[in-house]
Amino acid sequence: MNGNTFRMPARRLATVAAATALAAGPATLAGAGSAHATGDHGRASATVLRTGLDVSLLDKTVNVPLAVTLNEVQAPESAEKTALTARLDGVDGGKPFSVLRADVAEAKATATAGKSEGTTTLARARLHVPGLPLLSVIEVQEVTSTATCEAGKKPVADADLLGPVTVLGKKVTLTAGGTTDVKVPGVGEVRLDLSKTETTSRTAAATALELRVHVNPLDLNVAEVDGTVTLAKATCESPTAPADEAEQPPAHQEAEEDADPAAEPAADVKAQGTRTEADLAETGGSSATPYVAAGAAALVLAGGGALVLARRRRG
Numbered sequence: 001m002n003g004n005t006f007r008m009p010a011r012r013l014a015t016v017a018a019a020t021a022l023a024a025g026p027a028t029l030a031g032a033g034s035a036h037a038t039g040d041h042g043r044a045s046a047t048v049l050r051t052g053l054d055v056s057l058l059d060k061t062v063n064v065p066l067a068v069t070l071n072e073v074q075a076p077e078s079a080e081k082t083a084l085t086a087r088l089d090g091v092d093g094g095k096p097f098s099v100l101r102a103d104v105a106e107a108k109a110t111a112t113a114g115k116s117e118g119t120t121t122l123a124r125a126r127l128h129v130p131g132l133p134l135l136s137v138i139e140v141q142e143v144t145s146t147a148t149c150e151a152g153k154k155p156v157a158d159a160d161l162l163g164p165v166t167v168l169g170k171k172v173t174l175t176a177g178g179t180t181d182v183k184v185p186g187v188g189e190v191r192l193d194l195s196k197t198e199t200t201s202r203t204a205a206a207t208a209l210e211l212r213v214h215v216n217p218l219d220l221n222v223a224e225v226d227g228t229v230t231l232a233k234a235t236c237e238s239p240t241a242p243a244d245e246a247e248q249p250p251a252h253q254e255a256e257e258d259a260d261p262a263a264e265p266a267a268d269v270k271a272q273g274t275r276t277e278a279d280l281a282e283t284g285g286s287s288a289t290p291y292v293a294a295g296a297a298a299l300v301l302a303g304g305g306a307l308v309l310a311r312r313r314r315g
């Protein structure tokens with residue numbers, strides 16, 4: 001009685017252990033190596049005006065830099081300012097002078113997990129440099145620039161100029177994507193690059209107008225002005241795209257694997273975890289082989305115990 005009472009729970013325990021080992025195998029493998037990458041926000045910027053000019057004075061042997069910006073923003077921001085003035089020591093007695101005046105001067109930059117974008121709009125604008133208080137370096141009707149970067153898509157850059165353009169008092173016709181030189185005797189020259197765009201796999205930049213300015217006004221104590229002016233520039237950088245959901249196994253495939261845990265996977269399929277069962281694959285086994293072996297051993301032990309018990313009863 002005591003022997004039978006002791007061995008029956010043991011036999012049942014061995015059977016339960018074997019079933020547990022077989023069930024735990026596929027469950028453990030299904031949970032290994034699961035990871036989901038999340039994307040981060042991109043970047044964007046927009047600038048209505050940026051100058052990098054050197055101003056040489058008549059009564060001094062020094063250059064006075066003129067480096068100003070209007071509505072320079074980075075995502076997520078927006079700004080609008082229609083006038084910009086500056087002061088330079090030695091120029092017109094230090095009085096403020098107008099650098100840019102416009103009816104519309106707007107810059108916007110936005111960035112989300114799916115898209116980043118920079119946009120600028122400049123309408124009815126007039127640009128001045130020191131020494132030329134009455135003559136505009138350039139007058140434009142409207143210029144815009146847009147840089148759009150969406151996750152998983154090719155970035156797009158676009159710059160447009162609408163309406164007439166006047167440079168140093170002369171009406172000019174600009175060529176998109178080309179360079180135009182304007183020379184005015186006794187005043188100077190301006191080189192203009194229209195609609196400059198640049199894209200890479202993750203970034204985009206658009207500049208409506210880029211000017212190379214060299215003028216010698218000889219007025220207001222200014223001998224020479226030389227440098228660059230950028231109008232309506234927008235940039236962006238794509239957000240990091242999340243992991244491709246197509247890489248995850250379909251739901252019906254996972255169900256089939258659970259129904260047949262001992263089925264051997266295709267030869268070109270590898271587990272998502274860091275460990276690969278190369279030694280088992282060479283002998284024809286699979287990643288579930290250790291669990292099958294453990295369950296078989298438990299069943300053998302249970303069968304042996306039952307056989308010994310039957311012989312004792314016969315004896």
